[in-house]
Amino acid sequence: MSHAIEASLLTKNFGSFIAVDSISFAVEEGKVVGFIGANGAGKSTTIKMLCGLTKPTSGEAIVAGFDVAKHPEKVRENIGYMSQKFSLYSDLTVKENIEFYGGVYGLSNIELRDRFSWVMEVADLKGRENLLTRDLPLGWRQRLALGCAVLHRPKIVFLDEPTSGVDPVIRNKFWQLIGQLSGEGATIIVTTHHLEEAEFCENIIMMHLGKIVVNGSPEGIRRQFSNLPLFEIETAQPLNVFNLVELEPWITDAAIYGNNVHVYAEIEAPVSAIEGILKKNGIVDFQITKASPTLEDIFVKETRPKTGVPNV
Amino acid sequence: MFENILTIYLKEFRQLKRDRLSLAAIILVPTLMLLLYGYALNFDVKHVRLAVLDESMTKESRELQQKFFSTEYFDFAGFVPGESAIDKFIQDNKAKAVLVIPRDYAREVLLGKRVDVQVLLDGANSNTATIIMGYVDGVLQNYSANLTARYMTRKGFSFASGGIDYRPRVYYNPELKSAKFLVPGLIGFILMILSIVTPAISVVREKERGTLEHISMAPTTPLEIILGKTTLYFVLSLAAAVLVISVSFVLFDVTVRGSVLLLALTIVIFLIGTLSIGILISTFTSSQQMAFLVASLLSILPTFILSGFVFPISSMALPLQIVTYLLPGRYFLAALRAIMMKGSGFTDIYDQIYPLVIFALVIPSIASIRLSRKGF
Ligand SMILES: Nc1ncnc2c1ncn2[C@@H]1O[C@H](COP(=O)(O)OP(=O)(O)OP(=O)(O)O)[C@@H](O)[C@H]1O
Numbered sequence: 001m002s003h004a005i006e007a008s009l010l011t012k013n014f015g016s017f018i019a020v021d022s023i024s025f026a027v028e029e030g031k032v033v034g035f036i037g038a039n040g041a042g043k044s045t046t047i048k049m050l051c052g053l054t055k056p057t058s059g060e061a062i063v064a065g066f067d068v069a070k071h072p073e074k075v076r077e078n079i080g081y082m083s084q085k086f087s088l089y090s091d092l093t094v095k096e097n098i099e100f101y102g103g104v105y106g107l108s109n110i111e112l113r114d115r116f117s118w119v120m121e122v123a124d125l126k127g128r129e130n131l132l133t134r135d136l137p138l139g140w141r142q143r144l145a146l147g148c149a150v151l152h153r154p155k156i157v158f159l160d161e162p163t164s165g166v167d168p169v170i171r172n173k174f175w176q177l178i179g180q181l182s183g184e185g186a187t188i189i190v191t192t193h194h195l196e197e198a199e200f201c202e203n204i205i206m207m208h209l210g211k212i213v214v215n216g217s218p219e220g221i222r223r224q225f226s227n228l229p230l231f232e233i234e235t236a237q238p239l240n241v242f243n244l245v246e247l248e249p250w251i252t253d254a255a256i257y258g259n260n261v262h263v264y265a266e267i268e269a270p271v272s273a274i275e276g277i278l279k280k281n282g283i284v285d286f287q288i289t290k291a292s293p294t295l296e297d298i299f300v301k302e303t304r305p306k307t308g309v310p311n312v
Numbered sequence: 313m314f315e316n317i318l319t320i321y322l323k324e325f326r327q328l329k330r331d332r333l334s335l336a337a338i339i340l341v342p343t344l345m346l347l348l349y350g351y352a353l354n355f356d357v358k359h360v361r362l363a364v365l366d367e368s369m370t371k372e373s374r375e376l377q378q379k380f381f382s383t384e385y386f387d388f389a390g391f392v393p394g395e396s397a398i399d400k401f402i403q404d405n406k407a408k409a410v411l412v413i414p415r416d417y418a419r420e421v422l423l424g425k426r427v428d429v430q431v432l433l434d435g436a437n438s439n440t441a442t443i444i445m446g447y448v449d450g451v452l453q454n455y456s457a458n459l460t461a462r463y464m465t466r467k468g469f470s471f472a473s474g475g476i477d478y479r480p481r482v483y484y485n486p487e488l489k490s491a492k493f494l495v496p497g498l499i500g501f502i503l504m505i506l507s508i509v510t511p512a513i514s515v516v517r518e519k520e521r522g523t524l525e526h527i528s529m530a531p532t533t534p535l536e537i538i539l540g541k542t543t544l545y546f547v548l549s550l551a552a553a554v555l556v557i558s559v560s561f562v563l564f565d566v567t568v569r570g571s572v573l574l575l576a577l578t579i580v581i582f583l584i585g586t587l588s589i590g591i592l593i594s595t596f597t598s599s600q601q602m603a604f605l606v607a608s609l610l611s612i613l614p615t616f617i618l619s620g621f622v623f624p625i626s627s628m629a630l631p632l633q634i635v636t637y638l639l640p641g642r643y644f645l646a647a648l649r650a651i652m653m654k655g656s657g658f659t660d661i662y663d664q665i666y667p668l669v670i671f672a673l674v675i676p677s678i679a680s681i682r683l684s685r686k687g688f
C-alpha cells in the first residue's frame with residue numbers, strides 16, 4: 001500500500017522554542033489516523049506544516065505524492081482542512097457558507113448542487129439551510145465545517161480537534177461522519193485530546209512536547225506495552241489503598257477507577273510487595289491482578305517526566 | 313478568476329448586509345459629518361471686528377466700507393485716527409483687522425486702474441487670519457475686479473516692516489460659503505475611512521477568525537480575495553461620494569461646476585491607491601484593534617490635519633508642508649476643490665492628478681509584492 005503522507009525529520013521552531021521536534025512518520029492511504037497529545041504537544045503545528053500553511057524550520061513532508069515545500073498548490077488540490085478554530089462565517093447562513101466554500105474551491109454549479117445535498121444529508125442539516133451559522137448548535141456547526149472542508153472531495157482530510165467542546169453523543173455522530181468519509185476512500189488525520197476517540201482510529205500517533213512518543217495501531221500499541229508493570233488492585237476501600245500505595249517510592253503512578261486502583265509498581269516481585277504494605281496496614285480484603293494497559297495508561301506513562309519522580 | 317472574485321464579493325456583500333451596525337455607520341457617518349460641519353461646527357468666523365483707516369474720505373471709499381459691513385462677516389469696530397494708531401487698535405483687541413483705504417483710492421478707481429487696499433491683521437491665529445483674508449478677497453472680488461488686498465499680519469508686538477503677505481484670492485468660493493469649501497474635504501475624508509480602514513479591518517477580521525486560513529487552502533489566490541473584497545469597498549466608497557454630493561446639493565446648494573466624469577476619474581484613481589493602503593495595512597497587522605489603529609493613524613489623522621481639509625496647507629510650518637507632499641489626500645482635496653468649485657479641467661489639475669496616479673501605481677505594487685512573498 002502506498003503512503004498518503006510521509007514526513008521526515010519535520011521540525012518547527014518558534015524563536016528558540018521547539019514546537020515540533022524532528023518527527024518522522026508515514027500514513028498509509030485510506031487510513032484513519034489520530035494524533036493524540038496534550039495542549040501544546042505540537043499537533044496543530046504538525047498539521048499546518050503538512051497542509052503547507054506553516055513552513056517547517058527543517059525536514060520535509062510528502063503529501064498526496066507531492067513535496068509540500070515545492071508544490072503546495074498540488075498538495076492543496078488533494079487535501080481538505082478543518083482548522084481548530086471555527087472556520088465558518090457565523091454571519092452567513094448554512095447555505096451561503098456551502099455556496100461560498102464551493103465557490104472558492106471552484107466547484108461547478110452541478111457539482112455544488114450535488115455536494116450541497118450531500119452535506120445536508122451527512123451533517124443532518126436538512127431544513128436548516130437558511131439558519132445563520134451562529135444559531136446552530138456546536139455539534140452541527142462542526143459537521144457543517146467538516147462538510148465545507150471536503151466539498152471538493154479531497155483524498156486526504158485533516159481535522160484539527162473537530163470534537164473539542166462537544167458532548168460524547170455528538171462526538172460519536174461526528175465519528176460516524178468520519179467513518180463515512182473513510183468509507184469513500186479518504187485518508188483522514190484527526191487530532192484530539194480525548195483518548196477514548198483513539199479507539200476509532202486505525203493508527204495512533206501520540207505526541208508529547210513536539211516529539212512522537214508512540215506510533216502504531218491501538219492493538220499493536222497495547223501489545224507492545226503489555227508487559228508494563230501495571231497492576232489492578234480490586235478492593236472495597238479504594239481510597240485507603242490509594243493513599244497507602246501512593247507513598248511508596250517504587251509505585252511510580254497510581255489512579256483510582258471505581259473499585260479498582262491501578263498502580264505502576266516498578267520493583268522486583270511487585271505483587272508480594274504490594275501485598276506486604278496493604279497487609280501491614282490492616283487491609284486484607286483485596287485482590288491483585290496484572291492489568292493490561294489501556295491506551296490512556298500508555299499515554300500517561302509515556303508523557304510522564306522520565307526523572308523517576310512519581311507524577312500524581 | 314472572475315468567478316472566484318465574484319464568490320468573494322458576494323460573500324462580503326452578504327456579510328455586510330447583515331452587519332446592520334457597519335451599514336448604518338457607512339451611511340450615517342458621511343451624512344452626519346456633513347450636517348455637523350455644514351451647520352454646527354461652522355468654520356466661518358463671523359462678525360470679525362474690522363476697523364477702518366479711511367485716508368481717501370470719498371464717496372467711493374465709503375461705498376467700499378459699505379460693502380464690507382453689509383455682510384455678516386464684518387462688524388464695524390470704529391475709525392482708526394491715523395496710521396500710528398493701528399498697532400494699538402489691534403494690540404488692545406479693539407479690532408481683529410484694520411482696513412486701510414489709500415489716499416488716492418477714489419481717483420485710481422475712477423481711472424479704472426488696479427487698486428490695492430491694505431488690510432492689517434492680527435496674525436496670532438493663522439487659521440482665523442487666513443479665513444479673514446478669504447472674506448476680504450471675496451468682498452473685494454464681488455465688488456470690483458480691479459480691487460486687490462495687500463495683507464500685513466502682526467505676529468509679535470508690531471507689524472513687521474517687510475511682512476507684506478500676498479495671498480491668492482479665494483476666487484473659487486466667491487460667495488464665501490464654507491460648506492462649499494468643506495464638501496470636497498469631507499468626501500476625501502469619508503473615502504479615506506471607507507477605503508483604508510474598512511478593507512483593512514475586513515481582512516484582519518478573517519485572519520482573527522481563521523476563515524482566511526481556510527480560504528487560502530482553496531485554489532483561490534490572494535489577489536482574487538483582495539479584488540473580491542476591495543470591489544465592494546470601492547463600490548461603497550463611490551456610493552458614499554455620490555451621497556455626500558447629493559446631500560450637500562440639497563442642503564447647501566453645492567454644485568459640481570466642473571466635469572462629473574473628471575471628478576469620477578479622480579476619485580477612482582485616488583481609491584486605487586487608498587484601497588491598496590488598506591490591504592497593505594492588513595498584511596502586517598493581526599488584530600482588528602491594531603489594524604484600526606494603524607489605519608486611522610495613517611489615514612484619518614493626516615487627512616484631517618495635513619491635507620488641507622481643516623487647516624490650510626499654506627499656513628502650516630514648513631516641515632509640515634513638506635510632509636503634506638507625501639499624502640495622497642493633499643492632491644485629492646486640491647483636485648476635488650478645483651473640479652467642484654472652480655470647474656477646472658484636466659489640464660488645470662494635471663499637477664494634482666499625476667501624483668495620485670503615482671500613488672495608484674506604487675502602493676498596489678508594494679501590496680502585491682508583499683502578498684506574494686508573505687501572504688496575508
Ligand atoms: N505562531 C506561534 N508562535 C509561537 N509559538 C507557537 C505558535 N504556534 C504554536 N506555538 C507553540 O507551539 C506549541 C505547540 O502548539 P500547537 O498548537 O501545535 O499544539 P497543539 O498540540 O495543537 O495544542 P492544542 O491541543 O492546544 O491545540 C505550543 O506551545 C504553542 O504555544
Ligand SMILES: [Mg+2]
Binds near residue numbers: 043044045084161
Ligand atoms: Mg492544536
